[in-house]
Amino acid sequence: MANVFDFTVQAPNGEEVALEQYKGKVLLIVNTATKCGLTPQFKGLEHLYQSYKEKGLVVLGFPCNQFMNQEPLSNDEMVEACQLNHGVSFPLLAKIKVNGSEAEPLYKHLKKEQKGVLSSEVKWNFTKFLINKKGEVVERYSPQTEPEKLEAKIQELLKG
Template identity: 40%
Template sequence: MNDFYKLSATSLQGQPIEFNNFEGKVVLVVNTASQCGFTPQYAGLQTLHEKYHQQGLVIIGFPCNQFGKQEPGDATQIKQGCLINYGVDFQIMSKVDVNGKHAHPVFRHLKSVLPGFLTRKIKWNFTKFLIGKDGNAIKRFAPFTKPQQIESTIVKALQNKS
């Protein structure tokens, strides 16, 4: 079994989510924040979710407060912000750290297989990691890369037969 599928996380509603449930799917993992200059990317992520969910795309948002304290809210506030402001209905997890000694295992794994430019650290909110149907990491996208700019890479991954 691929290491990605051995991971798990807790949903914003407090439910455990086992990543082996995503075998055979294309997964986009994003560290998010509700008070960030990139927060409007929620709308683009939701568009991708609506367009490709039925074809096997899973988008997972991980709220993070490590960059400029841009995700200060609790689970209820995060849920309301995502839902009310952007109509998000893709999977949002509980708030995590993505860097440092308390970094969530999902991000420790993703940073090890897709290190960033010059450093493995995640530099800001809305860093995106695309994982193929086989659980292998395909590409890491910078925070300023808008969801619509990665659509062709997602489509290619969805068309892959693995």
């Protein structure tokens, strides 16, 4: 069975990023958008990253424009906007699709492993997937779940 560390994704500059480089770390994977009403969550995600990166947490942001065109920026513009406007220092990847036939293979896997309440499709920006050190998808959180609410579960996974 595949796990998250078996996937390769793209950096904003088009280079391949093998997720196996994160083996042994806890990942928080989030589909992001710079023009969404939930963008204040960037600050919470960055806080988690800063608080736990030395202990093995990596936050990965995957920009997506599938929800009301809330990520209209190019990859370069998006990275710059996230750094300047939201203080983001965690890794941001190339813009992807999270739903439909063109969905990023990683997201197809995430949705298969942790289905949503009514369907497996991602319903909005800032849906969060928590991955343990073995690359297994252990939790899925709704867009409305504030990043701070994940802290206890992240601490538990970092110990494990």
